[in-house]
Amino acid sequence: MSQFFALIPAAGSGSRMGHQLPKQYLPLVEKPMIYHALHTLVNCSKITRVFVILAPDDDVWVRYDWTTFKDKLVVEYCGGDARAESVLNGLNAMYSSGKVDGDDWVLVHDAARPCLSAPQLDQLINELSYDGVGGLLAIPVSDTLKRADSDHRIASTEPRAHLWQAQTPQMFRFNLLKDALSKVDSRQITDDASAIEALGLKPRLVLSDAYNFKVTYPQDLALAELILQKREIK
Ligand code: C5P
Secondary structure: OOOEEEEEEEOOOOHHHOOOOOHHHOEEOOEEOHHHHHHHHHOOOOEEEEEEEEOOOOOOHHHOOOHHHHHHEEEEOOOOOOHHHHHHHHHHHHHHHOOOOOOOEEEEOOOOOOOOOHHHHHHHHHHHOOOOOOEEEEEEOOOOEEEEOOOOOEEEEEOOOOOEEEEEEEEEEHHHHHHHHHHOOOOOOOOHHHHHHOOOOOOEEEEOOHHHOOOOOHHHHHHHHHHHHHHHHO
16 A cells, blocks of 8 residues: 655745745744645645755754654755755655655645645545546636736737646655656756656646645735634634
């Protein structure tokens, strides 16, 4: 029986947020941002262990108390210069731990998506557990899409039919993902599915919703705070 593992690459600087503190540590409902996704992943009974991949020189993680996650949480200081490199280094660290089998599933989730919910996570796992390739949470594009020229003028309007926005978690078998990521130029790709696609495979899109958005700009923090507070009140 295959096991499920989660891997959170959290070695980015989050420069678009304009803060000194890396994005994953910005305060959100009285916790560092990464706490919220960790809470959802650690509390999922199907997931055996959650690996967090930090930058080798990260000195912020140790300022917080993570004991609530007990030994289900494993921290590795092996992040790379690009997200894909951090994920690949993380997979290698998981392999070295001796606890992961090549057929086990890995759910890679961005630290910057704090509003991932338990039902979304269950939906992903349920829909993909018997899939031959794996896949990811995603939502169909709803806005009209414009391609810009270098003067910020519209060069063309792109048809949005069949276009989806990729989210995370992205769920693939350990060996397949490791093989895929070791073959790509890590600076050229922004998610794990692209590496799988480069092998000629077709990851499945699992319908998510806009709540699982990525915190990228300062105003996104207030929105994430509202979503998490509403969930707590319920
Ligand atoms: O910067 P962006 O929001 O696209 O980052 C997505 C995720 O990848 C974040 O969790 C970030 O910490 C992580 N990342 C990483 N190593 C990098 C760059 C980003 O783990 N070198």
